[in-house]
Amino acid sequence: MKTRAALLREVGQPLVIEEVELAEPQAGEVLVRIVAAGVCHSDLHYMKGEWPIPKPAVLGHEGAGIVERVGPGVTRVKPGDHCVLIFRPNCGYCDYCTIGRPTLCTGRISAPGTMYDGTTRLSSGGQPVYHLARVACFAEHAVLPEEQLLPIPKAIPLDRAALVGCxxxxxxxxxxxxxxxxxxxxxxxxxxxxxxxxxxxxxxxxxxxxxxxxxxxxxxxxxxxxxxxxxxxxxxxxxxxxxxxxxxxxxxxxxxxxxxxxxxxxxxxxxxxxxxxxxxxxxxxxxxxxxxxxxxxxxxxxxxxxxxYGSARPRVDMLRLLELYQQGRLKLDELISRTYTLDQINEGFDLLQSGSVARGVIMME
Ligand SMILES: [Zn+2]
Ligand SMILES: [Zn+2]
Known part of the structure; x- marks a missing residue:
């Protein structure tokens, strides 16, 4: 399928909005319609070349969306589920997962910008386009491994939920x-x-x-x-x-x-x-x-x-944070000082750098 995405083609340059190819989810992967994506300083580090990533790449690691289709063998999410995107997956088996420090997991590693099989689902003109953290949510759609999705109650607005992801x-x-x-x-x-x-x-x-x-x-x-x-x-x-x-x-x-x-x-x-x-x-x-x-x-x-990543146990801690939000004990509404369309994403990064926003969020629709 085709989807619109913000591409980092060159370090130090604005992101470019383009239509790219997005392949079907493979085994263990899920196609998500992205609803909201936060504008975070980590993305800016990649844009400035302070952290490496192969290019062109779709950035975005703080997001939330709705499951559209699942690949073979996916059991933990189903179409229609509302999900927070987790940018650091955990395998559940390595030493770090076993001792309760899943953000340090060493069992689920892929080459930078690729899915676990070493390839990308995103491409443009037959050339690979890389996925930041296998999330790449500065796009209308994304394919992610199922363990990077956390289903959440549908009553929680997805722009608020996105912020919990980072x-x-x-x-x-x-x-x-x-x-x-x-x-x-x-x-x-x-x-x-x-x-x-x-x-x-x-x-x-x-x-x-x-x-x-x-x-x-x-x-x-x-x-x-x-x-x-x-x-x-x-x-x-x-x-x-x-x-x-x-x-x-x-x-x-x-x-x-x-x-x-x-x-x-x-x-x-x-x-x-x-x-x-x-x-x-x-x-x-x-x-x-x-x-x-x-x-x-x-x-x-x-x-x-x-x-x-807050030394998180994402599946426990993120749901607890959302519960506290629903009880009025955690502020999320107040964090969002600006929203943008995908086409306004560079403005979002300009305002992030000028310090005039708490958090800016890109709304895909
Ligand atoms: Zn972030
Ligand atoms: Zn692990």
Whole structure:
């Protein structure tokens, strides 16, 4: 079949909307009509060439849609199911899955941009078009392995559900799964975009006493207050590390870096108190090296931890997050500050870079 998609043809260039070929789902695969796709910084890393992917590629890894057809042997989803797309599948058998850390699964790996058989379902003019994370949801339709689909209740709007597939799980999960923020603790969150705002609301749900939001833009700090921040620091105007020490007295119990850079991970490490934990949530450009005070690591028993995809158990945690949303205890509506059509996708990335949105979502219809 044919479908419209946003293609990354060249690094540093805008995405191009084209009609591409999408082959039928093979064994264990599912054809999904994409309804909503979030505009995330990770896609931007690929567009800027900071992370590698073969080209041309269809990006998009935060999405939700409706199952249209299933390939041979598919048993877990059926046509008509509403699904969140999971960008990191898990096999259920490898060491990491077995010990309960499925986001680190090593059992379900394919060559970059391909499905598990090493080929692509997307093509253009007879040449392969690659799928980001086997999701590739910047398109009207996508073919995914069935384990990358999570059926959800139909009452949940799919634009809200899409966000749980990346930003919400990554942010809330960092506070609830990677570490467990204790009630009454002092938390810092550096970067108040889609992921950072969700770290803020994760810390709020766990009753952190102080939730200090740090950003360079006042409008993002305003969003952070809506999501539960108790203090804000504009790091353009103030020394963020010194201000955190002033607010907390001794430094934070937890500092989350939702930006992902050498500079911000270093700041997070400096912001935590003796015995505190800095958590790297944002993913830096590959190869970037950060400097940490090695003395403080030992002498002050500081911890520096990585958090990928909110250390999620997607099939459990994403459904729990959606349940909390339905009860009015998790904010999703407020995250969506703009929607775009597929044709407006480059505008979505421009606004993401300018920092004027919490989350932008592409609606396919
Ligand atoms: Zn993302
Ligand atoms: Zn596994």
């Amino acid at each position: 930003a919400v799980m990554t942010g809330v999960g960092a506070a609830t799964n990677t570490v467990s923020v204790e009630p009454g603790s002092a938390v810092v969150v550096i970067g108040c975009g889609g992921v950072g705002l969700n770290v803020v609301q994760g810390a709020r749900m766990l009753n952190a006493a102080q939730i200090i939001a740090v950003d360079l833009l006042d409008n993002k700090l305003e969003y952070a207050l809506d999501f539960g921040a108790t203090h804000t620091i504009n790091a353009r105007e103030e020394d963020a590390v010194a201000r955190v020490k002033e607010i907390t007295g001794h430094g934070a119990d937890y500092a989350f870096d939702a930006i992902g850079s050498a500079r911000t991970v270093q700041q997070a490490f400096e912001m935590v108190k003796i015995g505190g934990t800095a958590i790297e949530v944002g993913i830096a450009p590959q190869g970037q090296m950060a400097q940490i005070d090695a003395w403080a690591l030992a002498m002050q028993e500081k911890t520096l931890k990585g958090s990928f």
